Amino acid sequence: MWRPDSWQTRPLQQFPPYPDLPALQKATQELQRLPPLVTEAEIDNLQRQLADAAAGKRFLLQGGDCAESFADCNTDSITAKLKILLKMSLVLVHGLQKPIIRVGRIAGQYAKPRSDEFESRDEQVLPSYRGDLINGAEFDAGSRTPDPKRLLTGYGLASLTLNYIRALTESGFGDLSAAEHWDLSFVADSPRADEYRQVVSDVRRAIALMQTVAPAPAQRTEFFTCHEALHLHYESALTRPGRDHRWYNLSTHLPWIGMRTADLAGAHVEYMRGISNPVALKVGPKLPLDTLRRLCQALNPERLPGRLTLIHRYGADQIESLLPAAIQAIRADGMPVLWCADPMHGNTRTTTNGIKTRRFDDILRELESSFAIHHDCHSVLGGVHFEMTAEPVTECLGGASGLEEQDLERAYKSLVDPRLNGEQALEMALSIVRVSER
Numbered sequence: 001m002w003r004p005d006s007w008q009t010r011p012l013q014q015f016p017p018y019p020d021l022p023a024l025q026k027a028t029q030e031l032q033r034l035p036p037l038v039t040e041a042e043i044d045n046l047q048r049q050l051a052d053a054a055a056g057k058r059f060l061l062q063g064g065d066c067a068e069s070f071a072d073c074n075t076d077s078i079t080a081k082l083k084i085l086l087k088m089s090l091v092l093v094h095g096l097q098k099p100i101i102r103v104g105r106i107a108g109q110y111a112k113p114r115s116d117e118f119e120s121r122d123e124q125v126l127p128s129y130r131g132d133l134i135n136g137a138e139f140d141a142g143s144r145t146p147d148p149k150r151l152l153t154g155y156g157l158a159s160l161t162l163n164y165i166r167a168l169t170e171s172g173f174g175d176l177s178a179a180e181h182w183d184l185s186f187v188a189d190s191p192r193a194d195e196y197r198q199v200v201s202d203v204r205r206a207i208a209l210m211q212t213v214a215p216a217p218a219q220r221t222e223f224f225t226c227h228e229a230l231h232l233h234y235e236s237a238l239t240r241p242g243r244d245h246r247w248y249n250l251s252t253h254l255p256w257i258g259m260r261t262a263d264l265a266g267a268h269v270e271y272m273r274g275i276s277n278p279v280a281l282k283v284g285p286k287l288p289l290d291t292l293r294r295l296c297q298a299l300n301p302e303r304l305p306g307r308l309t310l311i312h313r314y315g316a317d318q319i320e321s322l323l324p325a326a327i328q329a330i331r332a333d334g335m336p337v338l339w340c341a342d343p344m345h346g347n348t349r350t351t352t353n354g355i356k357t358r359r360f361d362d363i364l365r366e367l368e369s370s371f372a373i374h375h376d377c378h379s380v381l382g383g384v385h386f387e388m389t390a391e392p393v394t395e396c397l398g399g400a401s402g403l404e405e406q407d408l409e410r411a412y413k414s415l416v417d418p419r420l421n422g423e424q425a426l427e428m429a430l431s432i433v434r435v436s437e438r
């Protein structure tokens, strides 16, 4: 029988090597006493909207840092993250002509799965950085030792972040039609500059028109949160009873299972199958079709619309050979899913200098293929998933400002995966408008 802690009887992947297990137990118990971060009603509302997106009536925009850092829990950073997502969503509303569901990788995206347990530098070997929820990024033995107190700090900072997000989304962001929000000077050299400017000018005019027709100084903006449900002690401590004997993970609206923990017999699938949140599953090139089908069956046995989102991340070179069969298999099973494209994680590569990066063109190419394949298979691509930030970082190559390998070291801030910067993210939204048209 499922319980919030029944996962404890299953093999647990990605468990940090805590030196003090009683301290982990104590932190978990403290978390259990603290209030939830989100509500059952918000979660049910999101699930209904995701069902609409699967039916082509809405579109999901999911985005944010690969890993949030504790240090980024501050006014400027939160405001900027929200604004770029809002701007992208305004471009998408205009281009796709449907309501956008905004979901940030925020207020809890603090834990990272790692392929390598250890990292070596200058002949020193230390445990890998696993996200601020678990250990520190600095390369010294003290920082890299997993510390259970971080679970409480992470909970606290997620709560502060969400509190500020709620304040901002309740009271409006000011005039988003204002030119200061839409500086497109960076596209000057792009062959698509005119097209981009036209879209932005249309969007600004539409916002201005709306404000004239129905002046609403404090419009409420709906916004949801998501994170990878990786640290099951954290997730299950914030799992609480709801109506009708159901259980909800009240630390986030939309938890997902990452590629490294999508194990049918494992702890993560056991935990996720029992909660009533909508859940997402990352689908990568190494996941056999048969396992994908069984995972879907385990996660959505009642075949509820909106319950299961499949986030495919095959990579631009593999998507054409893998996605059509996946679409057909899921359809043959009668499994209702929302298909969402993550064009980031299958396109990671390392430069000759050993820097992890992604190319704007590969990301866009995978998106373009995603739309085309779903269209050809009479399926619906109902969402996109990006790793991005509003800051002018130099982590991904290309885009209108033409970032090159030698630019990467200038402002590479991500502690894990490379993100689109604010300009690249906005350009990506502008490009979706084009690649989705067929």
Ligand code: PEP
Binding pocket: 066, 113, 257, 258, 259, 260, 282, 283, 284, 313, 345, 417
């Ligand atoms: C991620 O979303 O940061 C991630 C690790 O993704 P995946 O599980 O798809 O590799």
Ligand code: MN
Binding pocket: 066, 067, 345, 387, 416, 417
């Ligand atoms: Mn990532």
